[in-house]
Amino acid sequence: MNFDRINLSRRHLLKAVGAGVVASATSACSSSQPQPPAGIIGADGKRVLPWKNWSGNQSCQPTERLVPRNEEQLIDAIKAANSTVRCVGSGHSFSGLVPTNQTLLSLARLRGVENVDREALEADVWAGTRLSMLGRELWKHDMSTINMSDIDSQSFAGAIATSTHGTGKHLGSISSHLRGLRMVKANGEVIECSPDNNSDLFYASSNHIGAMGVITKARLKTDPAYYLKETSWMMSEEEGLARAAELRDKHRHYEMFALPHSDYMLGVAIDKVAAADIPANPPVPSGDAYEAFRMMSNLIDYMPFMRSWLVNFGASGVEPETRYGKSHEIFGNLRDILFNEMEYVVPADAGPACLKEVLDTIKQQNIPVIFPIEARYVAADEVWLSPFYRRDGFAISCHNFHDKDYKAYFAAIEPIFWKYDGRPHWGKIHTLGPEQLAGKYERFKDFVELRREMDPDGRFINEHLSRVLGV
The missing domain is CATH 3.30.465.10 (Uridine Diphospho-n-acetylenolpyruvylglucosamine Reductase; domain 3)
Known part of the structure; x- marks a missing residue:
């Protein structure tokens, strides 16, 4: 292992930080004992499989699962259902938007x-x-x-x-x-x-x-x-927070990945680039960091007192990296390390201060998390329940590995987001109810009233929506 030269991209950072933890957890959960068939027998005599989301923190056993081939079949399915109907996409939401013990509807065949x-x-x-x-x-x-x-x-x-x-x-x-x-x-x-x-x-x-x-x-x-050029580099936490607005203004896209229990932050800037300016042989990201951080993650499990030193050690060897590609190739990143997530959007100008308080709290309370915290700037819009409704936002995304307890971590930092007038991402974990949400979303009550007109019998309302909308 060459620790003198570690090339670490944001994909490596997100994947490698937890590789050892996830590997050990999945091996510990394996079993050679035969398992009974999953699911229940539906009304048509066929087995209805249970559902769970990507990370495994949400699950349900519907009485039927439908995958209509076209809009006409979808309409027929909704008319025929004598129960709650919930739609499911790819399962990348961490809140309880999907679970139902009645009809689960996938639109996977309606694509193109x-x-x-x-x-x-x-x-x-x-x-x-x-x-x-x-x-x-x-x-x-x-x-x-x-x-x-x-x-x-x-x-x-x-x-x-x-x-x-x-x-x-x-x-x-x-x-x-x-x-x-x-x-x-x-x-x-x-x-x-x-x-x-x-x-x-x-x-x-x-x-x-x-x-x-x-x-x-x-x-x-x-x-x-259009094509894009992505540049990532490591800097001190102090520099990253101080320059956040400057780098936001300088680049078409800018985001940060703060490393809990460290003194470092990864900056990622993305800008349009002409196809003619893309090198014939663009650099290929190094795989060294994966092995380095896998070792680090394993060590932290056994020696938590070394957490800060190890994270700083890994981050200090990171070198700048550049990627080129078609827009969709640069935007999309593989996430094969499972996690659960909380995201709040605070006013853009308050973002760095809020992020600093989150990082300070993690250190002060010695919260056992090393998963990078992602921070992004997003422009305002007119969408009623958008976290960016008529307000430029700074989205702070906090994660923990899927097999680690996230509740204590999220409980410690969620009040910080409230302090900075944060609005929760609807697809991610939060604890707010209708009274708090109505105070954060100006059109919340209008949304609830219009929903009642569209669906007076609550056909699309599950337990989670009943709780957050107060219906």
């Missing part, structure tokens, strides 16, 4: 891009389209998404449901780039809306959390196809 208008730079995107597929399909038409999240495994409708976002001072969430929605109401009626047609429904449903109806497709605004 159509009605492409290259002049207007718009296209219709079916709800079940994965974000990774969306980027590739648009590229075929010489188009790119305006922005994208740094995980592209989500379904398009799921991303809309929770204002999924990337980073960039002048760039909003995916929901902010919508130009129209098509959805099925609880009674099976198909309805369309846009900023100019039924605008209240449009701005409510552009972050619908599955409560308004079932989105079947949406009209998306795009950009001409």
